[in-house]
Structure formats: structure tokens, C-alpha cells
Amino acid sequence: MSRPGFWDDPQEAQKVISELKEHKDWTEAFRELEGRCRDLEELAEIVEEGEACELEEEVSSLEEDVRSLELRRMLSGEDDPKDALLTIHPGAGGTESMDWAGMLLRMYLRWIERKGFKGEVIDLQPGEEAGIKSATVEVKGPYAYGYLKAESGVHRLVRISPFDANHRRHTSFAAVFVYPEVDEDIQVEIRPEEIEVDTFHSSGPGGQNVNKVETGVRITHIPTGITVQCQSERSQYQNRMNAMKMLKARLYQYHKEQEQKKREELESAKKRIEWGNQIRSYVLHPYKLVKDLRTGVETSDVDGVLDGDIDAFIRAYLLDQVKGG
Secondary structure, eight states, rough: OHHHHHHHHSSHHHHHHHHHHHHHHHHHHHHHHHHHHHHHHOOOOOOOGGGGGHHHHHHHHHHHHHHHHHHHOOOTTTTTSOOOOEEEEOSSSSSHHHHHHHHHHHHHHHHHHHOEEEEEEEEEEOSSSSSEEEEEEEEEEETTHHHHHOOOOEEEEEEEEETOTTOEEEEEEEEEEEEEEOOOTTTOOOGGGGGGEEEEEEOSOTTTHHSSOOOOOEEEETTTTTTEEOOOSSSSSHHHHHHHHHHHHHHHHHHHHHHHOOOOHHHHHHHHSTTTOOEEEEEOSSSEEEETTTTTEEOHHHHHHHHHHOOOOHHHHHHHHHHOO
């Protein structure tokens, strides 16, 4: 950074600084774990028999932190370090699927909280009776996209329906899609003549203002047909800003997929929110089991998973991708 001309190109200089920071984070994390490991080795030589439980707790904590660092090491994709936009849409099935989509939204919000990330629901369309028609969550934190990309796909729920008076078993589907949020310095051109902006009365919270003023904003990108909307804020201006942020991220992902010739695969997956195309099954009846159909990882702790404990599935998926690569 002290070499002559380093700051002549501020954008390139900032990129170098970011790379240096990333390398520094890795080395500092490794050295911290290495130091803790040495400390525990020394402690193990002098620990009294009655203090063994405390030592075991320290070892378990160290092992968990090592696994977390290993997990981050798997995230080497170009977009992995970025923030993420996570969207949830129910499949066919009315109230059942909308309720399931709402359960997934809670699961991811709890996971975000567990990871220490910042999550904000920037668009939410509530269901008529229960659950949601759709939701978009902005997730901010190191490698948010890298982790959450493992969750893209169709999620299947089997349970005794709380909405069925005859207490029959129902199968519901919901689709989750995750996009990397575009950095401010990445240029995604959106021409004014290429977008169509509509406003509407918001259906979410906001008091009388939402009934008197069309605060909700829907933006359609005409060349690609991509449509985004936001109605969570009280002001039309803020909803428009959030909608443009969503559109920018969607267009970035769209062009990236075009370059990699994967858009057809993504679009076909979006259309098949149905039986046989799920990535994970959540069974609440007649037994309790969550199973990831891509990796084979499963657990009977359904309540824990629905409370945000999904790291085992994410880790297995990322490890499988590394092996496959």
C-alpha cells in the first residue's frame, strides 16, 4: 500500500485491501485455534481428575470452532463472501403450502440469528389464512451467500394438517432461491426505459398509511421479464430503493447464469415445485425425520432443524461440492 501509485486507481486499491484483509482473517483465525490447541495440550498434562469435565467442554468448543473454520474454507467461489438475498415461495396447495413457507421463513431467520448475521425481511406477502405467499430476506454477514446457496431448491413437508378437520396427512412444498447481493462497485446497468414501475397498496403492517397511499412498489425488467416487489416499508421511496436492490441482484445472477449457460436449469427448477424434485424432506408424521436427498444426511431432531439448526446439511452439501469439484 505504500508503494508509489498504489492509490492512483482507488477501485483497484480497495480490491487489494479487501484481499489482504481476507488473508489476514484466515491467518489470524488459524493462529488463534493453533494457540488454543497448544494451551489445551498443556492443560491436559496437569489437569486433576475432577476437572476433566471442564477440559472436555473446552475440547468440544475447540472442535466446533475448527469445523466452522473448515466450513468457511470450502467457500472459495467468487460470490461466496457476499451478502445474500433469500426468497421463499410456496408451491401448489393453498394454505398448507403457505403455512409451510412461513415455517421455512422462521427457520432461516433463526439460523441467521444463530450465525450472528443480520437479517431483514425486505418483502413479505402474508397468506390469507396462515403463512406467506412470498418473502425476501436480505442477509448480511461474512460468506452469507456461500452458506445459504446450499439451501436453494424445493423443500418438502409431511405432517398431519392443522387445517384439516379430519386430521389427515398432507404433503406440502415450498421453493427457496438464494442470490448473491451485488456489491456497490459492480456495475449492473439498468436503463430507465427498460423497467416498468407499478405502485400498489401494501397489505402488510403500517397503520392507516398503507390504506391511503400506494407505498408498495413493483418493478419489472422488460428485457428479461424479471419482476421484483417490496412493500415492507412505510414509504414508497424506501420500498423502491429496496426493490431496485433486489432487481440489481437478480440481474447480476441472471447474467452470470447466462455466461455459464445455467439459466435453463434454474428456470426449470423454479417451475417444478412439486413431488420428486425436492432437495430435502421434513417428516413430522408418522415419524420424525429430516433428510437431505442430495447428501443423505438425516436427523430425527426435526424441532431443532425448524428452529434453525441446519449447519449439518449445509456442511455436507459444501463438502460434497468440494469432492465433486
